[in-house]
Amino acid sequence: MSALPPPPLPAAPSLALFLDIDGTLVEFADRPDGVRVPKPAITALAHLQRRLGGALAVLSGRELAAADRLLAPLQLPAGALHGLQRRAVDGTLTTTAPPPLVAGRVDAACRAGAAALDGVFVEAKAGIGFALHYRGAPAQAEAVRALAAEIAATADGHYLVQHGDCVAELKPVGQDKGSALAALMQTSPFRGRVPMMIGDDLTDEPAFVAARELGGHAVIVGGRRPTVATHALASPTAVRAWLAAMATARGSGVPA
Incomplete structure (x- = not known):
């Protein structure tokens, strides 16, 4: 099996970026409430949000309130609870719930x-x-x-x-990270951009599929295989370094 290449640094106007949290942006902890996002990562995300014109979203298994606490003061568009809770750029919330x-x-x-x-x-x-x-x-x-x-x-x-x-x-039943990505891609400012999903777990595979079906890219974090991902980063540390570079790079465009 050939090694997957690292992701490119796309030109900001063309990119819609989707990001998992646990195991991707930050390392796992023994308990979910033990996770902390380093301040430099929050700063990089804030810069990216501006550079991407708001086309930055989190797709997480965490509930929306927990994701917001980790990323405070940011409140990004989101597909939380594996897509069961969706928040649009304008703050509109949509929840799929069982009886x-x-x-x-x-x-x-x-x-x-x-x-x-x-x-x-x-x-x-x-x-x-x-x-x-x-x-x-x-x-x-x-x-x-x-x-x-x-x-x-x-x-x-x-x-x-x-x-x-x-x-x-x-x-x-009814939603996953793939459906959340696809729904956000139908709205401004995501519409018309090239999606890139970065995630580590089996729960991210539907979003990888959705990103690729929309002509985009899927980035797996860590060594889990098999995967439909097109690119790879070794660890959350590598993800944070890529985000920091993306936050300041001019970008070379997404390869075909």
Whole structure:
């Protein structure tokens, strides 16, 4: 398998940039609330937002409020909760949610199941998404996956299991990062630009596909393979360096 090249530094007027957070912009932490975004990265994103005329968005598995806290004072267009929460440039919010009774049942089942598995904990996201984390207990991976599958099977078709890096997430059906990217690309200032998605996890693959289908580029962070990505960066440190360079570079244009 040939190595993927690093991404180019496209000319700002042509680019629409989409960025994951955990594992991409910043390194993972043992718990989601332990993640911090370095101030120089926030500064680079603020410069990029201006250079791109606002065509900069985050596509994250985090709920929107959590993403905003990490990136404060920025409030970028977003596809949060894997696209279930979308925020347009003008601040308009769109949420896809399951029936409350079903969400409550899934929440309770996740908490009861996690309580029986040492080292596993539940991250509730806006009351509609529920992530079973086992980063601190990798030996529980199979048990967590089985638990998640069992819960999804009893959710009346409203939930599916989204696997990620040391997490199995009960996610409402209907949206993903790819649909969020495609929706934002239909709006100003993204419309007519070349999309580039930067992400690291399986949850980013739908956005990679969407970016490529729109004539753009997909950048995977780290060594996970296989992938449909067209370019690669080695780590979040490399991503932050690329963003800093992009924030000040004149750009050479996106290659065909």
